[in-house]
Amino acid sequence: MGEPTANGNHSAQVDDDDAHAQAEAAKIAANDDFKEAHYQKAVDGYTKAILLNPDQAVYYANRAAAHIRLESFGSALADATKAIELDPKYIKGYYRRADASLGMGKMKKALSDFKRAASVAPRDPDLRKKLQQCEREVKRIRFEEALAAPAEKPVAEEIDLSSMPVEGGYDGPMMEGNEDDGYTLTRDFVIAMLERFKDQKTIHKRFAFQIILQARELFKAAPSLVDVNIAHDAHITTCGDVHGQFYDLLNIWELNGLPSEDNPYIFNGDFVDRGSFSVEVILALMAFKVLYPQHMHLARGNHESQGMNKLYGFEGEVKHKYNATMADLFRETFCWLPLGHVLNGRVLVVHGGLFSKDGVTLDDLRRIDRYREPPEEGLMCELLWSDPQPGAGRAPSKRGVGVAFGADVTRAFLEHNGLDLLVRSHEVKDNGYELDHDGYCITVFSAPNYCDQMGNKGAFIRFNGATMTPQFTTFDSVPHPNVRAMAYASNIFGSMFGM
Template sequence: MAEPLANGSHSAQNDDDVLHARAESAKTAANQDFKDAHYQAAVEGYSMAILLDPTKAVYYANRAAAHIRLESFGSALADATKAIDLDPKYIKGYYRRADASLGMGKMKKALSDFKRAASVAPRDPDLRKKLLQCEREVKRIRFEEALAAPEEKPVAEEIDLSSMPVEDSYDGPMMEGSEDTGYMLTLDFVIAMLEQFKIQKTIHRRFAFHIIMQAREIFREAPSLVDVSIAQDAHITTCGDVHGQFYDLLNIFELNGLPSEDNPYLFNGDFVDRGSFSVEVILSLMAFKVLYPQHMHLARGNHESQGMNKLYGFEGEVKAKYNVMMANLFRETFCWLPLAHVLNGRVMVVHGGLFSKDGVTLDDIRRIDRYREPPEEGLMCELLWSDPQPGAGRAPSKRGVGVAFGPDVTRAFLEQNGLDLLVRSHEVKDKGYEVDHGGYCITVFSAPNYCDQMGNKGAFIRFNGATMTPQFTTFDSVPHPPVRAMAYASNIFGSMFGF
């Protein structure tokens, strides 16, 4: 009886060796995909390695790194925690979990993991650098919180444009009017402003504040859900995330024409952060909003929020190019941005997606009190943060915020509200767009080669009023001046994403 047992044991060992070898091969291929910035393919490769050998901490930690690049911080947190469970001395598990916490704005949790990793590997130079950076960031946040006083009145009421005279030395574009009569925004000024931005120059702070203040008043008058009518012989162009990629925004206008009463646009959130020309993007979009308030529509994204702007560069960029007061005015203005648009009563456009419960109506969205920073749960949070999933039902979000919703959830929502289609943004797509849920859910993303490293195309959608059938245009990225993405973010956030 001994011989068959020996043969069986040898066979089992051979099978294990084969599985381990296949797992390592899958990891090696996934590592190459990661280096090539094919992060979704890397996730799939590491998942195959885990399926073949679920005992290796490195597979989970590597998959966490790919999830981080895809901004799936909830999934990254889970993978990093699994890596630590498998090997409590594996410092990259703590690294990855700290990075995932950073991406979610949970600085104290990130600091805790960096400290735990340092206790395991006290001489690791990269770890010591990250620990020091995180400690500084936490101290900065605590300092700002200690200095912050409750706002007694809106920031806009503290701004006196007359205290910002245009100096004789200013050589940029001028609005029509004068200090005595006041200034007026015109199309000629906006076109000149785009040219000024193109050569990396700013406009005078007086004119920048003027644009933001006027846009703010228009947003204040808008409902949380805006109904947009498109005539039978007219159209509207819907764009997704732009993320501070000003030169790609100019390319959209080159391909599709400038916004006008005859060429309306809807930009679906995430105008700022990541890309380092966010000031130029948001001032351009707001200027067109002021020119054409009924034909230029802007929706709030999850990055139009104070927490995201502190982490991902916009606040730092505004302070560098203008001042703290303007950063505060942007924060206040973002809180007035609408949360959703419905086109011709048939297509709902939101930045993120749908909800963690059934039965939500368009009137429920209209009733949202949106003038606040986005909460961590509820309808407003889910409109800004949720993502579609291929499977039915709902699941925890891969981001750690919002919810993942399936095709049945999409169809039920559309049927209940008499809609044909859901359009959303919020996710990088290789082609710039993706059609999901049997054609009922479309993602559009308009920042090609996102962060100068993803290699994706951008896209926009045109809807004709007569049919409301989506027509897609895809485009590649265009060159921009040598300013890296995340240039105005804290060093610790730049390093997390490879900058």
């Protein structure tokens, strides 16, 4: 081939200039989407910019910020690392990578990146603030680890309800019974409790501890995978993540009725964290579990874990509203939550999704020893963390834990286990639900306007026993008291999510 002509070089330059201009335009549009909390659209816009001009560190760092808002911390980590490779002095690359590490609970890695950024820009006031906050968090974690000792026996066995008398000045709802003979939970008490929670008041710790202890015994007696039978003329409602949005939970019950023997529910994990009324949510759900053990079903999500609760607000909220002993009891109780439900032998309901290997059976899930904090790999981890992907096969998770699984994986798993449908939660969806994998994988998410900023609808699914065909209801968020999301989380996590 001959040498390029001058006109050819000029044409190539014009093409490059045009592509770079289009990339900048895509970035600007994505920035606007980010400001409007349209984070997936922002990701798509930054991706377009990167395809047009892949050598700009800012595009990767901005996409990392959008991934962080979507809780795709693994993808954010990769983008921030690419930004740093392109420009080792680009402070926001280190910022974003540190924020991604924070979201994954990798506090020491976050601190390392904040220190690197500080070495590049030692006078940056926002950076100094984040560095100091992160240093305090690492010190706190190290202090707690140093003090921690293996428990000689379960926290529940150390709790003495009789040592918590109901004082005469308490003006809240009372369970039936008395101090000497004990108290009994009733539906009237639960309804009165919901009303008190609406007024931002707590119930007496004696009653709160009793609810948790009784629910713990029910969870402990359940298998890791619960079979739920729905009569031909009956139904069940499945809800996704609630995330401490108590007033939206009340709205679900306003729309669909309170739990009862004739109106059973499954709540599919992530009851707590993020929203700042998580104590109210979990006590309400556990109280109905105690009232209707066979008609109120709760499954574990990835946020029913000690690591997430420390980061995203639930532990701080429990300590603020009650005490550290109750936080420890919740941690212990969460470890007994079942990992999933099978409806009429046809529908599997789990929080996250499917697995990194073929051939997994329902009996494999039933054999999981669940009484522990979630591991970082294996079946239990993937049940809690995985997500569907558009393409076939499997890929690394955008979250940095679990796996992304395709339509072929879903179809093979369902066929292998004689199932019709997979229902999972774990991801915000604009309409509250989404059908993937030719309709064989459904995501349901029940926290509308997630974290007071996402603008999404919530949804729940009703299954009738006769057909087991999903029927969807979507709903908008309702007003709540002026308490911001993640109000009880560390300041460093609130700033990371713009709160």
